[in-house]
Amino acid sequence: MAARSTFIPIASSAWPGNRVMYEFMAWLQASALGHAMRESGVWTYGVVNLTHILGVASLFGAVLVLDLRLLGVWRNIALATIAEPTVPVAATGFLIALTSGVCLLATKATEYVGNPFLYIKFPAIGLGLLNVLALNFLSGWKARKTRELSSHERLQLSVAGGISLVCWLTAITAGRMIGYW
Numbered sequence: 804m805a806a807r808s809t810f811i812p813i814a815s816s817a818w819p820g821n822r823v824m825y826e827f828m829a830w831l832q833a834s835a836l837g838h839a840m841r842e843s844g845v846w847t848y849g850v851v852n853l854t855h856i857l858g859v860a861s862l863f864g865a866v867l868v869l870d871l872r873l874l875g876v877w878r879n880i881a882l883a884t885i886a887e888p889t890v891p892v893a894a895t896g897f898l899i900a901l902t903s904g905v906c907l908l909a910t911k912a913t914e915y916v917g918n919p920f921l922y923i924k925f926p927a928i929g930l931g932l933l934n935v936l937a938l939n940f941l942s943g944w945k946a947r948k949t950r951e952l953s954s955h956e957r958l959q960l961s962v963a964g965g966i967s968l969v970c971w972l973t974a975i976t977a978g979r980m981i982g983y984w
């Protein structure tokens with residue numbers, strides 16, 4: 804396994820954001836959650852990591868199918884039919900990834916402060932969530948159960964599907980790379 808880089812106390816760096824970030828991570832690491840993650844047995848981290856992966860797999864598996872449909876694949880299947888199972892599976896997967904991810908982070912939070920992949924992963928997740936919000940405002944998405952969509956609406960949905968795929972693939976790639984920094 805690749806060696807993790809030596810921890811650099813970035814709190815002393817000139818940019819005030821680094822200090823805020825470091826202080827937040829130090830607080831998280833010293834929290835009851837951080838203690839529980841480190842002190843409740845040798846299998847805890849592994850099991851929580853497995854949970855994280857199951858959450859990520861559920862999220863991305865569902866998102867992949869939905870996004871490909873938004874991009875125009877499987878046009879013979881109604882968007883509403885594909886959205887019905889994929890949206891709740893993706894939402895549940897995200898909640899599992901979120902809760903298990905916070906536990907993983909709390910274990911050794913200060914070690915991640917200088918890790919560039921963290922600064923790619925979290926904005927990618929944020930953008931992915933903003934894209935979900937935007938999708939919910941699109942007339943094509945709102946009308947998916949009631950009528951045929953116009954070509955302009957289909958185009959808007961395919962843009963949202965493309966952005967979504969880029970965001971979640973970036974989050975997965977950066978998440979996987981964090982450990983190799």
Ligand code: HEM
Nearest residue numbers: 852859900901904905907908928971974975978979981982
């Ligand atoms: C939203 C809150 C999340 C937090 C706080 C979080 C945090 C973390 C942490 C701390 C790790 C361990 C890094 C390491 O030391 O190896 C990790 C791993 C990972 N995360 Fe997340 N994560 C979150 C959500 C997500 C999401 C939404 C995705 C994908 C869409 C994702 C994908 C991954 C992947 C692929 C790994 C690598 C796991 C492995 O290789 O064992 N994470 N995450």
